[in-house]
Every structure is written in structure tokens, then in C-alpha cells.
Amino acid sequence: MRKIFVLDTNVLLHDPGAIYAFDEHEVVIPAVVLEEIDSKKRNADEIGRNARTVSRLLDQLREQGHLHSGVTLHHGGSLKVELNHRSFLKVQEMFGEISNDNRILAVALNYHMEESEKTDAAQVVLVSKDVLVRIKADVLGLNTQDYLSDRTVELGELYSGNLKLKVHPSMIDEFYSYRFLPVKPLQLSYPLNPHEFVILKDEMGSTKSALLKVNAEGSKLEPLYLSNDAVWGICARNAQQRMALELLLNDDIPLVTITGKAGTGKTLLALAAGLLKVEDEHKYKKLLIARPVVPMGKDIGYLPGEKEEKLRPWMQPIYDNLEFLFDTKKSGDIDKILMGLGSIQVEALTYIRGRSIPGQFIIVDEAQNLSRHEVKTIVSRVGEGSKIILMGDPEQIDHPYLDASSNGLTYIVEKFKQEGISGHITLEKGERSKLAQLAADLL
Secondary structure (H helix, E strand, C coil): CCEEEEECHHHHHHCHHHHHCCCCCEEEEEHHHHHHHHHHCCCCCHHHHHHHHHHHHHHHHHCCCCCCCCEECCCCCEEEEECCCCCCHHHHHHHCCCCHHHHHHHHHHHHHHHHHCCCCCCEEEEECCCHHHHHHHHHCCCEEECCCCCCCCCHHHCCCCEEEEEECHHHHHHHHHHCCEECHHHCCCCCCCCCCEEEEEECCCCCCEEEEEECCCCCEEEECCCCCCCECCECCCCHHHHHHHHHHCCCCCCEEEEEECCCCCHHHHHHHHHHHHHHHCCCCCEEEEEECCCCCCCCCCCCCCCHHHHHHHHHHHHHHHHHHHHCCCCCCHHHHHHHHHCCEEEEEHHHCCCCCECCEEEEECCHHHCCHHHHHHHHCCECCCCEEEEEECCCCCCCCCCCCCCCHHHHHHHHHCCCCCEEEEEECCCCCCHHHHHHHHHC
């Protein structure tokens, strides 16, 4: 069935490539969308970058013909900038206000009314990432949907990095005898990913079990190389935390992703591992801890003081964990310690772009607030001999155009899960306090 997709501004500001995401169907961009994009093009953040990208793409398409008449896209669809569907009467009856959102709704509604009079009527769909716009469209009787092409995977299907298998006890005995286990005899219907953790349980019901990790080639299961000794005073309190430390302390895995609810220990474990690698083992020259200023790239000049003073409110969760690890007694002690060491740098992601970062242990906290492009930009900064850890909670997103399925952290977890240079684990159990765990579960 022929379809006409009317795009809201936020779709293009989120993904300029959305122009090409609707296959052989017709894409309509209301003229008011161009005005909104024009107002964003001078922004210094990613929204501004995307606005400029949309402008360039439309300018290239303009060379093929008049956009208001429609141009053919390379995959067989078409694109049109709509100038003649600005009638506001029908929408005004419902919502009254002459806003840009309502003008976009008017374009979609007028298209819908025109198509309904044709014998070969096309289905008109308004595509928006704004929930209220979709609700208003539904009130007007319009077909509407969220922009779904950027979704990597649904949250419930996100790769966890570990699984439990029930096997015959002889297989567990074989592992303890030979210290490895081939993957093939398990006869799984799905492949195991490199560095995926496997907990073997006795299918007969005994307490016999084993904790293993898939090797980088995905061909066999091996024991964990690390014991459960303390790392800078921090011991793993559950199986997933031990898995996380295994990935964090393995120098052969330059990319580690950790997801989990608040209080599961993501930041504390990463900082403890980083301090061990930098201060004790001297494997890396510097520990770089970064966090997005949400929204990323937002000007922090409204806060008083120098850069360090402006960053302090955004970076305070990092300092809280460092104070715990260094066991500081007085306020301000952690600043003196960090100044004395010189090898620990706390930074906002705003200042990472354009850099090359070799030989460093890099921790990026709250990575769920990064877009796919931002994650690509950051990981591509990693130089020779560096290790980067991306962590966050996909269910706690502050970015206006991201959700649990389309954020950069989810994206990189799914894209790298089959690569031998990366490892992932989802922390499940909260260890901050009973109250914190209950709040994370119930609220």
C-alpha cells in the first residue's frame, strides 16, 4: 500500500538520515519544519550539527529538481517540501493555538483529507518523536507513529552479557578437570558471544555449578582469570559484579560496556579498576573520567567560576565515589589528593571531541544520554593502548530525543557484542542499600 510519511522537526534533528528511511514511500517535510531547522543550525551541540546536515542533504536533493514539486530518492521513494497545505481551519477547531506543531498537524490532516477522496488513497502517517504531537494527531484521527528506524533493540531484549545453562553434572566435572570446555558439546541453538559469561548449573538439582567465560574467538569456555580479591578495597558482592571486574581488569579487552540500575556499583567498580591499573600497575598513563553535561554540549557558562568550578555540580557523583575509594575524612581532601596525583582527570564530554587519547583508562559515565553519533565520536577518540568503559542505565534517560532502545549505549552494546575486543555485562542486583534497591525496583 502506498504511504505518505509527514515528518516532524524532531525526527530530522534526531536523525538527518530519516529522509531515506521510508523505502519506496513518499516523504513530506512541511515548510514550517524548515523554519524550525533553520533556527537550530547555529547551535553548538549535536542538534545544531544535525540541523546543518539536514540543510546540506536537502540542498543536494534540490539539484535534482524543485523540492516543492517532489524529487526521487535513490531507493525509489520521493521527497517533497510541502508549501500548499497550510490551511489551519480543521486543526484550529480542535486546538486553537497557531503553533508550529499545529501547523505540522494541519499539513498531515490536509493530506489525509485529500487522499480519502481518491480511489487509490495512500495512507498518511505523521512521524514524530514528540509524544504530545502523536496524541494530538490521534485526536484528529490521523495515523501516527514514533520514528523507529534508529531503534537497536527493545529494552527487554538487550544483550545481558551472561546466561545460565543447566547441564549434566559430568560436564561441570569435565570443566574442573581440564579447565576449559568446548562450546560445541553444549549444542546450543544460538551462538555465544566473545567474553560472554556462562553459569553452569546441575540439571539434576544439586548445588554443583561453575562460572565460565567465552574466549575471544567464541570457541570455548574458560575459567575466570581473576580471584575475588579486593580491588582498591572493593570486593565483588555478586556474580555479575565479579564478571564486571573480570572485564575491567583484562587488558586485552579495550572496550567494556556496563549497564544496570542505580546502585548496582557500575561507577565504583570502574573507578576501583581504573585506580588499580593506573596507580598500582602503571598499565595506563592516566585515568580519564568523563560524564555528559545533559544535554551534551550545553553551554555551562551560566555557572560561576572557572571550568573546574563549573563542572563540579555535574561531576559530583564521580567525586563521591572517589572520596569513598580514597577514604577521605574532610571536605576538600579529594581535591588535594587528585592535584597531588596528577594522573586522574575528571572531565566533561564537551571537551573530549577532537582529541586523541592514547595510553589512558577512560571511563564514560551516564553513557545512556549519548546518541549513536556521539558514542561513535567518543570511541573513535580512543588511541593506541587505551581502554574505554561506557556505562549507564538505559532506563534513566534525560535526553529529549533518546529512549531505552535508541540511545548510544544500547547501540554500542548490540553492535559490539560479537567482537572479540569488547565485553559487556548487565548488573542486576543493587548493592548501595536495601532502600536504594527497593526504590530502583518500585519507583
